[in-house]
Amino acid sequence: MKNKPLPLLKRGLNFEMLMWIFTRLSALGMYVLILTAAVGALVMGARTQMNIADVLRWSFMPNTTHVQSTNIVAIDPWAHAFWKTVASLTLLVATAHGIHGLVVIADDYIIKPLGRNIIRIISILFMLAMISIGLYIIWTS
Amino acid sequence: MQVTLKIFRYDPEKDTNGHYETYSMQAEPTDRVLDMLEFVKGTIDGTLSFRRSCAHGICGSDAMLINGSNRLACKTLAQELGNEITVAPIMGLKVIKDLIVDMEPFFNNYKEVLPYFINESPLPEDGKERLQSQEARAVFDDTTKCILCAACTTSCPSFWASDDYFGPAAFVTAHRFIFDSRDEAASERLQIISETSGLARCHTVFNCTMACPREIQITKAIGELKLATITGKVR
């Protein structure tokens, strides 16, 4: 009887712990997304038509505006919905990961629950604004 | 050997800020930092204040910042440190006088994790003891060794940032009871230590493990607690 796991709601798996897990997994997720974009770029011709800085810029945010100033001529494959999806995922994962990191740092300085809640609300609003602007740019450019 | 001992001094009645004072002395390589502090207090300046009790590494009174690391003054020999020795109070807690800090926030965090055995079930048939296998005892053996010296907690950057972070010592005690097969409050404790400023604030810095004079694998214990909150498996 001792070997039963504790029930889900009774093991301390609260929002704070879930975000702790998310922070770790999202870091891995970002590696996957960035490598996908980097490999994709090389396959689509970046090897001869782009310099390494431009490849990296594309990898961290696969948006067509990031290849327009390079020697790439055929822009179509780079504007495919697949890359827009990868870019959107990168945006979502990276913004949530980063904003949560900032909230954790802010908590080191702000101890009172009221202050912490204010920072959380501001951060969430800021995050939503960044994500909306980002998605707008990705899907309309 | 000739030793130059630099000691942090602060007298709340005279000083607005702490400062260091330097004392020179002859010491045996096998003299402990505690012996040197006693020497200063006994022969040079009787106002020097520090905590000590057992002088044998078991009461946990004399954790100090010695040459940049948290150690027990009674377990650190001159020969490990060289001719220049700097002693300061442990960090992250308010200095009361010289090397004495206010341990209240540390013990408040400790108390929060319910640092006592909880078992409301009736005693076994024979009315004597609750038996435990050797394997079940071994699971939390390491964390029973804590002497509450605060060397770990006051070496932790997350604790320096805010003293409402439980800190490694409180987690060690939580681990000791959560993984005890005879204890029944694992769930309650896990929920307490997962609150904001709890487990998730451990960034796996390993300072605590380095600092522990009892060589407890603290970071590993905290890792096991994190895993327990995720899987719900405590034994």
Ligand code: FES
């Ligand atoms: S005086 Fe007791 S631990 Fe050092």
